[in-house]
Amino acid sequence: MSIQLIDVTKTYRIGTIEVAALRGVSLEIAAGELVAIMGPSGSGKSTLMNILGCLDVPTSGSYRLDGEEVARLKDDQLAKVRSRKIGFVFQQFNLLARTPAVEQVELPMLYAGARDRRARALAALEAVGLSDRARHKPTELSGGQQQRVAIARALVNEPSIILADEPTGALDTRTSAEIMAIFQRLNRERGLTVIFVTHEPDIAFHTRRIIHLRDGVITSDEAVAESEWRRADDPAVTAAVLA
Amino acid sequence: MSSSIRVALRALGANKLRTTLTMLGIIIGVSAVIALMSIGRGAQAQVTAQIQSLGTNLLFIRPGAVRDQGGVRSTATQAPTLTLEDSDAVAALPNVAASAPELDTGAQLLANGLNWNTRVIGVTPEYGTVRNTPVATGDWISRAELDGRSSVVVLGDTVAQQLFPDGDPIGQTVRMSVGGRTGNNFRVIGVAQAKGASGLGNTDDTVYVPITTVMARLFAQRTARGAPNVSTINVQVTSESVMDDTVSQIGDLLRTRHKVAQDDFTIQSQQDFLNTFNQIAGTFTLLLGAIAGISLVVGGIGIMNIMLVSVTERTREIGIRKAVGARRRDILTQFLVEAIVVSVLGGAIGIAIGAGFAAAISQIQVPGNGGGSPSNLQTQVGLDSVALAFFVSAAVGLFFGIYPATRASRLNPIEALRYE
Numbered sequence: 001m002s003i004q005l006i007d008v009t010k011t012y013r014i015g016t017i018e019v020a021a022l023r024g025v026s027l028e029i030a031a032g033e034l035v036a037i038m039g040p041s042g043s044g045k046s047t048l049m050n051i052l053g054c055l056d057v058p059t060s061g062s063y064r065l066d067g068e069e070v071a072r073l074k075d076d077q078l079a080k081v082r083s084r085k086i087g088f089v090f091q092q093f094n095l096l097a098r099t100p101a102v103e104q105v106e107l108p109m110l111y112a113g114a115r116d117r118r119a120r121a122l123a124a125l126e127a128v129g130l131s132d133r134a135r136h137k138p139t140e141l142s143g144g145q146q147q148r149v150a151i152a153r154a155l156v157n158e159p160s161i162i163l164a165d166e167p168t169g170a171l172d173t174r175t176s177a178e179i180m181a182i183f184q185r186l187n188r189e190r191g192l193t194v195i196f197v198t199h200e201p202d203i204a205f206h207t208r209r210i211i212h213l214r215d216g217v218i219t220s221d222e223a224v225a226e227s228e229w230r231r232a233d234d235p236a237v238t239a240a241v242l243a
Numbered sequence: 244m245s246s247s248i249r250v251a252l253r254a255l256g257a258n259k260l261r262t263t264l265t266m267l268g269i270i271i272g273v274s275a276v277i278a279l280m281s282i283g284r285g286a287q288a289q290v291t292a293q294i295q296s297l298g299t300n301l302l303f304i305r306p307g308a309v310r311d312q313g314g315v316r317s318t319a320t321q322a323p324t325l326t327l328e329d330s331d332a333v334a335a336l337p338n339v340a341a342s343a344p345e346l347d348t349g350a351q352l353l354a355n356g357l358n359w360n361t362r363v364i365g366v367t368p369e370y371g372t373v374r375n376t377p378v379a380t381g382d383w384i385s386r387a388e389l390d391g392r393s394s395v396v397v398l399g400d401t402v403a404q405q406l407f408p409d410g411d412p413i414g415q416t417v418r419m420s421v422g423g424r425t426g427n428n429f430r431v432i433g434v435a436q437a438k439g440a441s442g443l444g445n446t447d448d449t450v451y452v453p454i455t456t457v458m459a460r461l462f463a464q465r466t467a468r469g470a471p472n473v474s475t476i477n478v479q480v481t482s483e484s485v486m487d488d489t490v491s492q493i494g495d496l497l498r499t500r501h502k503v504a505q506d507d508f509t510i511q512s513q514q515d516f517l518n519t520f521n522q523i524a525g526t527f528t529l530l531l532g533a534i535a536g537i538s539l540v541v542g543g544i545g546i547m548n549i550m551l552v553s554v555t556e557r558t559r560e561i562g563i564r565k566a567v568g569a570r571r572r573d574i575l576t577q578f579l580v581e582a583i584v585v586s587v588l589g590g591a592i593g594i595a596i597g598a599g600f601a602a603a604i605s606q607i608q609v610p611g612n613g614g615g616s617p618s619n620l621q622t623q624v625g626l627d628s629v630a631l632a633f634f635v636s637a638a639v640g641l642f643f644g645i646y647p648a649t650r651a652s653r654l655n656p657i658e659a660l661r662y663e
Contacts, residue, residue: 055660056657075571079568079571083567110246111567111568111569111573
């Protein structure tokens with residue numbers, strides 16, 4: 001079991017008012033799953049993503065990541081977990097300015113103290129089909145290419161999970177399909193666990209399982225029916241999009 | 244480490260104007276330290292060389308003693324107490340290589356229809372070697388001339404130039420008068436080698452006459468006991484190691500000879516002069532350095548200011564780095580390296596500019612005092628001041644970088660990622 005949340009709550013204190021963002025979330029996600037977490041704004045899905053990504057810790061409850069309890073870790077311990085086990089892909093790409101693609105991808109390895117950084121970074125860029133753009137800086141890349149650099153950065157440390165927060169939110173339809181195709185392929189070929197946080201049903205139907213969140217609790221958790229499931233690099237879909 | 248320096252250089256290169264302005268504070272500070280300290284060092288080196296040019300292992304005995312009365316230190320009246328016989332007795336001491344008494348007074352010299360006011364030093368033949376005053380042309384004063392109270396004179400370089408601007412003074416006659424009296428004719432037998440002027444006064448602006456002649460014809464003072472007086476006894480000691488012993492031996496000898504319990508003379512060594520001067524020059528150099536150091540601190544505050552702005556501006560970058568696994572220490576190091584790179588780069592440029600200033604300053608001509616030939620102001624850029632400036636600028640970067648870097652490292656990754 002890759003991820004195991006047991007009765008996780010998160011309460012924020014804004015002045016004297018306490019706001020419960022998560023009110024008892026229990027959840028299991030196995031290695032190799034492709035999952036979408038959906039919900040309207042204010043549903044607590046960003047909070048859940050922050051906790052799943054070890055950017056934040058729950059107020060109460062347990063979070064086991066690869067069997068290791070991470071709910072009570074301190075800042076630097078969380079950083080270490082992020083560096084080894086988690087890859088992020090953001091809506092706004094979040095690449096470093098003025099930095100060549102290959103160095104963006106080397107960054108997580110730098111903080112993890114990994115060896116052969118250059119070779120592994122180039123291999124990761126190859127996996128997202130960007131080996132010919134390794135020396136390009138973000139301003140010299142299209143949105144889709146930037147997001148592919150971000151994906152390469154997320155997977156280069158071979159994390160247990162990749163968290164994708166609205167990864168196609170800033171992209172056009174066609175580029176979105178390209179990005180989703182990459183995620184699906186990486187999931188299929190490498191068994192990568194990917195969790196999407198999105199409010200677009202279209203993206204969610206590219207995954208195998210959709211978890212709905214509302215007011216800090218899970219309202220539904222269902223597998224995607226085979227009839228609804230979409231394959232991003234389906235030639236028929238691609239043709240439809242192009243037409 | 245090399246990658247963090249590269250990251251720092253990239254971040255700094257992203258805003259070149261701002262980086263340059265940030266560095267400017269350090270550049271000005273360091274170049275001021277380097278240039279000002281080079282002046283202090285140069286003056287020190289120059290005067291040290293001059294004190295050493297007086298001769299080696301010298302002691303100077305002068306009449307009068309430093310008295311300490313109720314904490315008030317003063318030189319007692321310089322009543323004439325030293326005599327030629329004292330000098331001879333000192334010369335007979337075992338550690339004394341030579342003893343050269345002198346008696347000086349101001350005098351008006353006339354020759355060629357030109358006149359010149361200068362200092363007349365009555366000397367013995369030993370003076371030439373003890374005080375390291377060789378002649379450039381002609382001869383130094385001889386034993387026979389001393390014994391015969393001859394009216395002969397060795398001119399200092401400046402005097403020779405003033406009185407004989409376009410001719411060989413050897414064999415010429417100069418008229419010398421002291422205190423407005425008629426004066427006597429002296430035959431020029433030599434011209435002393437020029438030593439250069441500055442710091443301790445112009446030793447080239449003097450003339451040398453046998454001390455017996457001064458006593459007999461120009462200027463006579465007598466001690467309380469009626470013996471002819473000398474103004475200073477220059478003593479050359481055989482080696483530096485016996486300096487202190489010799490000082491006390493001379494003290495004993497003179498107290499016995501003068502039949503006094505308390506010193507009526509003062510013994511100073513060349514080293515005393517050097518020490519005193521080095522102390523003054525050291526304080527002076529330190530003062531200049533400290534004034535310049537203030538601008539280094541100001542420069543450091545400039546670095547801190549810009550780093551704080553930079554941390555705010557790059558909040559999102561910090562968030563990204565933290566999201567991909569950077570620990571506090573990684574972020575701290577990154578910003579510290581950046582601050583140090585700015586300050587060290589500024590320091591290096593400052594050292595270069597400061598050295599340039601020092602070179603420019605050394606081209607400035609200062610007029611020689613007392614009519615001596617003009618000389619250049621000396622500057623010396625010491626390796627120590629370069630090293631000091633370098634490390635101080637690195638330390639300034641480190642010190643003023645710590646606060647902004649700590650702030651950066653403590654940023655919450657979620658908020659940092661959300662920052663616009």
